[in-house]
Amino acid sequence: MIHRLTLAALLLTSTAPALAQPAAPAPVDPRVATLRDAALRDDVAYDIVEGMTTEVGQRLAGTEAEARARTWSAAKLKALGFKNVRIETYRMPVWVRGEERGEIVAPFPQKLQLTALGNSGATPAAGIEAEVVVFPTYGDLVAAPAGSLAGKIAYVGNAMMKTQDGSSYGQEGIARRAGPAVAAGKGAVAIVIRSIGTDTHRLPHTGSTNFPAGAAPIPAAALSVPDGKLVEAMATRGKPIRMKLLLTPRQVGEQESGNVIAEVPGTDPDAGVVLIGGHLDSWDLATGAIDDASGVAITAAAAKRILDSGKRPRRTIRVVWFGAEEVGGFGGRDYAARHGSERHAIAAESDFGADRVWRFETTLPDTAKAVSDRLASALAPLGIVRGAGNAGDGSDIAPTIALGVAGVDLNQSGLDYFDTHHTPDDTLDRVDPEKLRQNVAAWTAMLAIVADAPEEIGPVVRPAR
Incomplete structure (x- = not known):
């Protein structure tokens, strides 16, 4: 019985197709x-x-x-x-940063940590104060009707996740790269975004944004991630949010x-x-x-x-x-x-x-x-x-x-x-x-x-x- 099993096994292995073997690693010089x-x-x-x-x-x-x-x-x-x-x-062409301050003035007054985005426009010397329209994502901003942001400050959120290959930066970063131009095209007087970052510290992330040739840049800033979450939490209360911004960058x-x-x-x-x-x-x-x-x-x-x-x-x-x-x-x-x-x-x-x-x-x-x-x-x-x-x-x-x-x-x-x-x-x-x-x-x-x-x-x- 043992001999017959051994012979059968040999016949099986001799007629079965050879399994593919991984290629040997190349030698290292x-x-x-x-x-x-x-x-x-x-x-x-x-x-x-x-x-x-x-x-x-x-x-x-x-x-x-x-x-x-x-x-x-x-x-x-x-x-x-x-x-x-x-x-x-x-x-x-060179853009340089100036003074930058922001705060919620209603319904719950709060100081904000923010920084201007590269190529941001400037506010008037006294700043601007306006109602904030909160968009949870960049896609929500894009879907807003034309002219619906006239006289308003747009806020755009995102939820950037940690990834080993950094792929979430490409997905969420469009809010910074293109969001200000989209908001401007819909009439916004300014835009703030939740920083494109994966941290929980109260330090905002800057980075460049772009406006179409001939378009006037609007003031554009990034809030620290905690401050972005703060704005989103306020929005759930259902009360109008008013924000004051002062940004004084300039093109030199x-x-x-x-x-x-x-x-x-x-x-x-x-x-x-x-x-x-x-x-x-x-x-x-x-x-x-x-x-x-x-x-x-x-x-x-x-x-x-x-x-x-x-x-x-x-x-x-x-x-x-x-x-x-x-x-x-x-x-x-x-x-x-x-x-x-x-x-x-x-x-x-x-x-x-x-x-x-x-x-x-x-x-x-x-x-x-x-x-x-x-x-x-x-x-x-x-x-x-x-x-x-x-x-x-x-x-x-x-x-x-x-x-x-x-x-x-x-x-x-x-x-x-x-x-x-x-x-x-x-x-x-x-x-x-x-x-x-x-x-x-x-x-x-x-x-x-x-x-x-x-x-x-x-x-x-x-x-x-």
């Missing part, structure tokens, strides 16, 4: 592993963040503070040993901004440039530690590890600290206009804080699919998994990516990012040095692989958006 692991002890990135936030501070685009940041950055990159360090300037005309560029020269000019970086400017409420001093620091520290490794990469690594990202992506567009005719192999940016990288994604031509497999093997020991999305995320590299350039994304966790994003809390103590080092290790491994990849990394065809 010992040099890549050594560079990656050494980067887990990196101090360069934290030194950059600490220096930029301490010696420069806030860096509002187009202002004297951003100019000081460019000078500081060029000096720092030269001191770190980078080659071909330069500043490329351009002109851009065209001023100078610019990109700071540095390189690790490659050995093969025909292999294409690996473009990396983040944005140098910040909002003016804090020192921009996570948004985006950390991003420029992570990418520069990783590039320096390749620079100091004793072996020149095949491809030139170009580090760009883009100016004026927060207010409209001017730096990314200027870079693409100047350098778009150059051959770029890869573009990648870091602009999502300083938390751990948890996922990577690629968009590569068929000739370079093996590069993604090598990345998966090299990044796995850092707790980083491979995603299935298209890479090339980031407003600064977007104009270059749009030219058909391949992309690599190293996605940081966004679970806590929107607690402090665009608030007065974006300061150095929000940066965890150990998490910063994990980022540097991930970027070092990525650069060691893509900058030296023997494969041709040519243009990619991206789905139409």
Whole structure:
């Protein structure tokens, strides 16, 4: 009986179709592993963040503070040993913040914590007082009849949730990006929104809004999340709400901004440039530690590890600290206009804080699919998994990516990012040095692989958006 069962089992296994086995991981180049692991002890990135936030501070685009940041950055990159360090300037319209106050005057008088949104219009010098129309969501505002907000202040709520990939920002952020223009089109004299954030502290989140060409901007502000909830709670009482606002921002005309560029020269000019970086400017409420001093620091520290490794990469690594990202992506567009005719192999940016990288994604031509497999093997020991999305995320590299350039994304966790994003809390103590080092290790491994990849990394065809 035992022999018959054994024979039957053998016959069954010999005739059954073979089960698909997962592909073996690509081997990790010992040099890549050594560079990656050494980067887990990196101090360069934290030194950059600490220096930029301490010696420069806030860096509002187009202002004297951003100019000081460019000078500081060029000096720092030269001191770190980078080659071909330069500043490329351009002109851009500049908005600056003024005085900002708000309060509920009826039915339950309360002081409010708020901040103007970028490109907000100004109230009269004495402020404005008007009845508030409460919209729980942006969709409710859009559905309001034309002219129904004449002489009123619109309030728009949202319920942004914590997500690892930050996807709720895109969904809820439209209330900030487009809400003021919609409210203005329906006759509102001003708008306040519940901050686009996931925190519970009483610090409002700023950020840009946009008005159609030729439209007069109305005063637009974000309330702290608790103050937004307060307005919503008052609305449930069924009594008219009156609010007083004073906002005095102004447009100061065209001023100078610019990109700071540095390189690790490659050995093969025909292999294409690996473009990396983040944005140098910040909002003016804090020192921009996570948004985006950390991003420029992570990418520069990783590039320096390749620079100091004793072996020149095949491809030139170009580090760009883009100016004026927060207010409209001017730096990314200027870079693409100047350098778009150059051959770029890869573009990648870091602009999502300083938390751990948890996922990577690629968009590569068929000739370079093996590069993604090598990345998966090299990044796995850092707790980083491979995603299935298209890479090339980031407003600064977007104009270059749009030219058909391949992309690599190293996605940081966004679970806590929107607690402090665009608030007065974006300061150095929000940066965890150990998490910063994990980022540097991930970027070092990525650069060691893509900058030296023997494969041709040519243009990619991206789905139409």
